[in-house]
Amino acid sequence: MEFALKFLPLAILIIPLVSFLIIIFFGKRLPRQGDWLGTGFLFLNLFLSLYVFIAFMSLGNYSITYDWFSLGANETKFTVGFVVDQLSAVMLIVVNLISALVHLFSVKYMEGDSKYSKYFAYLGLFTFSMLGIVITNNLLLMYVFWELVGLSSYLLIGFWYEKKPPQEAAKKAFIVNRIGDFGFLIGIMIVFYFIGNFAFSEIFSGISSGKIPSGWLTAAGILLFCGAIGKSAQFPLHTWLPDAMEGPTPVSALIHAATMVAAGVYLTARIFIMLSADALTFVAFIGAITAFIAATIALTQNDIKKILAYSTVSQLGYMIMAIGVGAYSYGVFHLVTHAFFKACMFLGAGSVIYGMHHIQNISEMGGLRKKMPITFVTFLISTLAISGIPFTSGFLSKDSILASTMAFGSINGGITIIIPIIAFLVAGMTAFYMFRLVIKTFLGEPRNKEKYDHCHESPLQMTLPLMILSGLSIFFFYSFNPFGAEGGWFINVLKSPESLLVGTKGAIYHIVSREEFHEALHHAHYPAMILSLVLAGLGILISFVFYFWNKVDTEKLKKALNPLYKFSLNKWYFDELYHYTAVSFVMGLSALASLFDKYVIDGIVNGAAYLTVKLSDFGGLFDKYVVDGLVNFTGGTVWVFGMILRKFQTGRVQTYIGFLVFSIVLLYFIFRWI
Amino acid sequence: MEITLYHYLTVGAILFSLGLYAMISRKNAIMILMGIELILNACNLNFIAFSKYGGLGVDGQLISIFVILLAVAEAAIALAIVLNIYNNFNTANIDEVDSMKD
Numbered sequence A: 001m002e003f004a005l006k007f008l009p010l011a012i013l014i015i016p017l018v019s020f021l022i023i024i025f026f027g028k029r030l031p032r033q034g035d036w037l038g039t040g041f042l043f044l045n046l047f048l049s050l051y052v053f054i055a056f057m058s059l060g061n062y063s064i065t066y067d068w069f070s071l072g073a074n075e076t077k078f079t080v081g082f083v084v085d086q087l088s089a090v091m092l093i094v095v096n097l098i099s100a101l102v103h104l105f106s107v108k109y110m111e112g113d114s115k116y117s118k119y120f121a122y123l124g125l126f127t128f129s130m131l132g133i134v135i136t137n138n139l140l141l142m143y144v145f146w147e148l149v150g151l152s153s154y155l156l157i158g159f160w161y162e163k164k165p166p167q168e169a170a171k172k173a174f175i176v177n178r179i180g181d182f183g184f185l186i187g188i189m190i191v192f193y194f195i196g197n198f199a200f201s202e203i204f205s206g207i208s209s210g211k212i213p214s215g216w217l218t219a220a221g222i223l224l225f226c227g228a229i230g231k232s233a234q235f236p237l238h239t240w241l242p243d244a245m246e247g248p249t250p251v252s253a254l255i256h257a258a259t260m261v262a263a264g265v266y267l268t269a270r271i272f273i274m275l276s277a278d279a280l281t282f283v284a285f286i287g288a289i290t291a292f293i294a295a296t297i298a299l300t301q302n303d304i305k306k307i308l309a310y311s312t313v314s315q316l317g318y319m320i321m322a323i324g325v326g327a328y329s330y331g332v333f334h335l336v337t338h339a340f341f342k343a344c345m346f347l348g349a350g351s352v353i354y355g356m357h358h359i360q361n362i363s364e365m366g367g368l369r370k371k372m373p374i375t376f377v378t379f380l381i382s383t384l385a386i387s388g389i390p391f392t393s394g395f396l397s398k399d400s401i402l403a404s405t406m407a408f409g410s411i412n413g414g415i416t417i418i419i420p421i422i423a424f425l426v427a428g429m430t431a432f433y434m435f436r437l438v439i440k441t442f443l444g445e446p447r448n449k450e451k452y453d454h455c456h457e458s459p460l461q462m463t464l465p466l467m468i469l470s471g472l473s474i475f476f477f478y479s480f481n482p483f484g485a486e487g488g489w490f491i492n493v494l495k496s497p498e499s500l501l502v503g504t505k506g507a508i509y510h511i512v513s514r515e516e517f518h519e520a521l522h523h524a525h526y527p528a529m530i531l532s533l534v535l536a537g538l539g540i541l542i543s544f545v546f547y548f549w550n551k552v553d554t555e556k557l558k559k560a561l562n563p564l565y566k567f568s569l570n571k572w573y574f575d576e577l578y579h580y581t582a583v584s585f586v587m588g589l590s591a592l593a594s595l596f597d598k599y600v601i602d603g604i605v606n607g608a609a610y611l612t613v614k615l616s617d618f619g620g621l622f623d624k625y626v627v628d629g630l631v632n633f634t635g636g637t638v639w640v641f642g643m644i645l646r647k648f649q650t651g652r653v654q655t656y657i658g659f660l661v662f663s664i665v666l667l668y669f670i671f672r673w674i
Numbered sequence B: 001m002e003i004t005l006y007h008y009l010t011v012g013a014i015l016f017s018l019g020l021y022a023m024i025s026r027k028n029a030i031m032i033l034m035g036i037e038l039i040l041n042a043c044n045l046n047f048i049a050f051s052k053y054g055g056l057g058v059d060g061q062l063i064s065i066f067v068i069l070l071a072v073a074e075a076a077i078a079l080a081i082v083l084n085i086y087n088n089f090n091t092a093n094i095d096e097v098d099s100m101k102d
Helices: A002-029 A031-059 A086-109 A116-135 A139-157 A164-195 A200-208 A214-231 A240-246 A249-258 A260-270 A277-298 A304-324 A328-355 A373-387 A393-412 A414-442 A449-454 A460-471 A489-493 A514-548 A554-560 A562-569 A571-646 A653-673 B005-025 B029-053 B058-089
Strands: A062-071 A076-084
Touching: A002 A031, A002 A062, A002 A076, A002 A086, A002 A116, A031 A086, A031 A116, A076 A086, A076 A116, A086 A116, A086 A249, A086 A260, A086 A328, A086 A460, A086 A489, A116 A139, A116 A249, A116 A260, A139 A164, A139 A214, A139 A240, A139 A249, A139 A260, A164 A200, A164 A214, A164 A240, A214 A260, A214 A277, A240 A249, A240 A304, A249 A260, A249 A304, A249 A328, A260 A304, A260 A328, A277 A304, A277 A414, A277 A571, A304 A328, A304 A393, A304 A414, A328 A373, A328 A393, A328 A460, A328 A489, A373 A393, A373 A414, A373 A460, A373 A514, A393 A414, A393 A514, A414 A514, A514 A554, A554 A562, A562 A571, A653 B005, B005 B029, B029 B058
Parallel strands: none
Antiparallel strands: A062 A076
């Protein structure tokens, strides 16, 4: 058992990397382009992580640290290492399970794609990066894997880069994430400045001994959370996620359920115990705002994947909000349950898109339950789960979150009352828009007869993951009591750690202890449950009235609420807002920089070049007239003398004799006179 | 008028000059050879004159005979060469015989 905790986490981390390396280099030469290799490795990984979980249950937390390198005069040590605790043990299973099922689903979905093997390689890389975030025990390494997740999401969102929209979406996802990552990096630096170490255990013990002043602690917490805002698509950086739908649908399932967006929530959960009261309040409000905005946008969208994307953003807001109000266990619990039913929905949407031959607009669907019974049933179960209907996993986690927000509101009072109100509103809206999607897609009469007739149920490779995932949306996997997660084994495993800052003064809202919070939670449990059920039921009812029984003319309603409808349909004009502010500002700045480059830098370079040319010209002239002149003069002189002297060299002996005689006579006279 | 050494030497000098002139100015190889003969004979005349008036005695006459022999041999060889030149170049003009010049 000890062995399982010592080596298996590393093996689990390395296996997807090996899969990536093999497929990227030899994929084309492997039979079936290596899809069996990636899928097989991931299923192996799944079994290993189940074993790690079992080992963790019997042995408890395990952490191992290796020295990496040291730096500077005082030999600051950098370490690498991994940790198996309740959070990472659970996440290992979630990530590997969903990744394995997505691999399996993709085998059929991506069949015949020209970059089939590359796709599986990227999936491996994505899984590797996410597993790295999950098991690492220090911030520096987490940042490295964090960026790797950014890279691999870029590769997968822009997988069909031959077309323009995926390119744009990939760029957007990457750049928007960079903004969040910048805050994350600054947060890491603040922590490192005060603690001098990146390992979580050192950081936490440093904080509890008060090494970070409270103001800095709040700043560090909020800045670290900025990373989560980017990766988990929280307001105001949520705009990348709906655009990321341009990637292949199984990739959306992976991004939305297991890998990328989960990373942000995971990070927030990791640093939960070091977040100060102010930081936690900030986190809670960001989560609530995100949940609300995304839910209102999802009400009016018509693209099946866009609705699911906004629903994901909204649910992520829920998780973040839950952690923000102090309900650590329920936030992570919702992350897990949501991962399963949202992956199921995305793969279900993939199955629908596959069956409908790439139709994504739900107003062209309808009546698909007869053609795709398995997809319909699994999708319905996930929808019930996300709407918070009893006997599903979603009910357990969502209800607990709602109760926590109520407890939070009642403890803190004042403006924080908004958070439970938003949470309940979002619960109602979620039920409404999800059932709108189900009714428009699967129920009623087919609206596009031609496409409907060609539609067919997907093969087993695609429906099997759906069945497994919808099965995991049933309550008894998490708790035997269908009406409350409290006391279930899962919540016991995910026991909330006590914050390091319990009772610290100086914050607007003071952090209460775990026991105190649970006391308030206990009181809020039943009212929250009843209220949430009423709201979810109301949402579903309205949805049926609108779209199934057609009692209300939705077109008229649209006209009556035109400004609101437009506002929601256009996603609160966030893209436009960012386009006219941040994007145009950056573009303007770039244009300015480009002008500077063009006229100043290029001017200097060109001036230098011009000067050099002129100097060279002068040098050339000097060479031509002075140096060459000297050489030619020498040559010319020799030539002239040669021309003169060759006259004497006639080659005739008689001439020579003539000279001989003449010279003798000359010599005679010379000697004579001397 | 008594004939003295100077008369001989004068005649020798004139002969020498004529020979030299023929050697330098003639184009024909035969003529050049004849100029050489004149120079040799001018020498002979000087040797004879010195053997009579100077202290050279009978040696001068002997040298003259050697020179005559030499001239004969030289003439024979030179004429043979000229004959060959004529056969090859169809001329005895030495200006035209310049195939080694290039």
